[in-house]
Amino acid sequence: xxxxxxxxxxxxxxxxxxxxxxxxxxxxxxxxxxxxxxxxxxxxxxxxxxxxxxxxxxxxxxxxxxxxxxxxxxxxxxxxxxxxxxxxxxxxxxxxxxxxxxxxxxxxxxxxxxxxxxxxxxxxxxxxxxxxxxxxxxxxxxxxxxxxx
Amino acid sequence: xxxxxxxxxxxxxxxxxxxxxxxxxxxxxxxxxxxxxxxxxxxxxxxxxxxxxxxxxxxxxxxxxxxxxxxxxxxxxxxxxxxxxxxxxxxxxxxxxxxxxxxxxxxxxxxxxxx
Numbered sequence: 725x726x727x728x729x730x731x732x733x734x735x736x737x738x739x740x741x742x743x744x745x746x747x748x749x750x751x752x753x754x755x756x757x758x759x760x761x762x763x764x765x766x767x768x769x770x771x772x773x774x775x776x777x778x779x780x781x782x783x784x785x786x787x788x789x790x791x792x793x794x795x796x797x798x799x800x801x802x803x804x805x806x807x808x809x810x811x812x813x814x815x816x817x818x819x820x821x822x823x824x825x826x827x828x829x830x831x832x833x834x835x836x837x838x839x840x841x842x843x844x845x846x847x848x849x850x851x852x853x854x855x856x857x858x859x860x861x862x863x864x865x866x867x868x869x870x871x872x873x
Numbered sequence: 874x875x876x877x878x879x880x881x882x883x884x885x886x887x888x889x890x891x892x893x894x895x896x897x898x899x900x901x902x903x904x905x906x907x908x909x910x911x912x913x914x915x916x917x918x919x920x921x922x923x924x925x926x927x928x929x930x931x932x933x934x935x936x937x938x939x940x941x942x943x944x945x946x947x948x949x950x951x952x953x954x955x956x957x958x959x960x961x962x963x964x965x966x967x968x969x970x971x972x973x974x975x976x977x978x979x980x981x982x983x984x985x986x987x988x
Contacts, residue, residue, distance in 0.1 A: 811898075811920060818902040824957035824969055827895050828950050831976045834983050852986030856979045863975030870968020 757821035757871045764817035765829045771810050773836030777844055778803030825871040831860050874988075876937030883933030884945045887926040892952035894922035896960055943984025947977050 782800030835857045841847040901915030957963040
């Protein structure tokens with residue numbers, strides 16, 4: 725994972741102004757998708773994957789009933805905290821970037837969850853999951869690369 | 874496995890609500906330098922819609938085949954691309970459309986793998 729300082733110190737990106745539809749007037753603040761924003765959304769996907777792992781672990785080890793069962797279940801609480809952090813990071817990321825570039829990157833969450841689930845829950849690995857991971861990484865890379873050219 | 878229509882409708886609805894949540898978060902994020910009265914309702918609305926969509930997803934994914942439902946989950950990315958153009962004037966380009974299609978294929982395979 726990139727350090728946020730490193731990302732912030734990189735030059736302001738040259739965005740896809742040339743490809744913009746001429747009739748469309750854009751907010752100059754959010755026309756470019758900064759590397760910092762892309763880095764923040766990447767961080768979101770890692771925290772989002774952690775949230776899913778926590779929530780699943782919590783749900784599988786639910787002891788008490790109702791609200792009490794949720795409030796005394798630390799993995800479940802950790803999962804919700806991760807989701808909260810995630811939302812805040814996403815808002816900060818969206819300030820300096822296009823929604824259409826940043827939002828699809830969130831699909832990388834599937835990749836981390838698919839890689840981590842066999843480790844934490846003993847889920848099976850199969851050819852479909854490997855293919856899925858491959859296509860998502862390829863797709864997200866294409867969207868990211870397109871935003872920088 | 875037969876996927877109930879109710880599951881499909883829940884997931885379909887969740888994908889639309891989730892994409893609108895992203896639109897509100899973006900709209901709020903763009904106004905963060907303005908007084909809070911301008912961004913707070915948008916960010917608050919976005920967070921509320923995100924919560925609503927995740928509740929609907931959980932309800933929808935409880936029953937039915939992930940091979941059918943996962944691709945419907947990823948429809949949210951398609952709606953978001955459309956809203957980005959419509960509400961924020963962001964351009965479509967080949968990289969975005971092709972990349973998104975690969976993401977949809979990937980999510981479909983992951984659904985297939987999680988059966």
